[in-house]
Amino acid sequence: MPWESSNRRKDPPGWANLRRIVIERALAQCQHHDEQPHPTIGGQTINIRCGFPGKDVDHILNLADGGTDDLSNLQLLCEWHHKRKTQAEAKAKRVKRTERHPGERHPGIIG
Numbered sequence: 001m002p003w004e005s006s007n008r009r010k011d012p013p014g015w016a017n018l019r020r021i022v023i024e025r026a027l028a029q030c031q032h033h034d035e036q037p038h039p040t041i042g043g044q045t046i047n048i049r050c051g052f053p054g055k056d057v058d059h060i061l062n063l064a065d066g067g068t069d070d071l072s073n074l075q076l077l078c079e080w081h082h083k084r085k086t087q088a089e090a091k092a093k094r095v096k097r098t099e100r101h102p103g104e105r106h107p108g109i110i111g
Contacts (some may be wrong), residue, residue, distance in 0.1 A: 012069055014065045022057045029076035030054040032085075034103065056082040 030050035037045055054076035056080065061067030 008017060009063075015069070018069065018071065018074065019057050021071060022076050023054070026054055026076035027078070027107075030081055031075045032077055032081040050078060050081055052078040052080070054078050057084055058085065 002049050030052045031054065032050040033047045034047055034050075035045045056077045056079060057076050057092045059069075060073050060075055063069075065078045
């Protein structure tokens with residue numbers, strides 16, 4: 001019997017097919033875009049696509065926040081951008097949690 005300690009959800013039925021479609025749609029390249037000012041177009045912002053090989057199929061809107069497994073909510077990211085996105089989402093959740101439950105001030109602190 002395998003050890004089941006992961007909190008990762010099980011892949012839904014048909015996930016392998018969805019994954020294949022997302023990879024083909026993205027031409028196997030990371031779909032992350034950065035807006036940056038372009039020096040030769042008077043500082044107008046342009047979208048620059050990462051273009052590194054993508055291997056992580058990511059939910060644009062997390063399932064926990066109401067996202068779905070629909071193709072319109074899936075994108076292909078390289079490992080680096082997927083990790084950055086996940087860290088940013090986790091940080092935003094931590095901030096929201098502390099806003100909901102602000103810590104009590106220590107009684108010895110004056111002011």
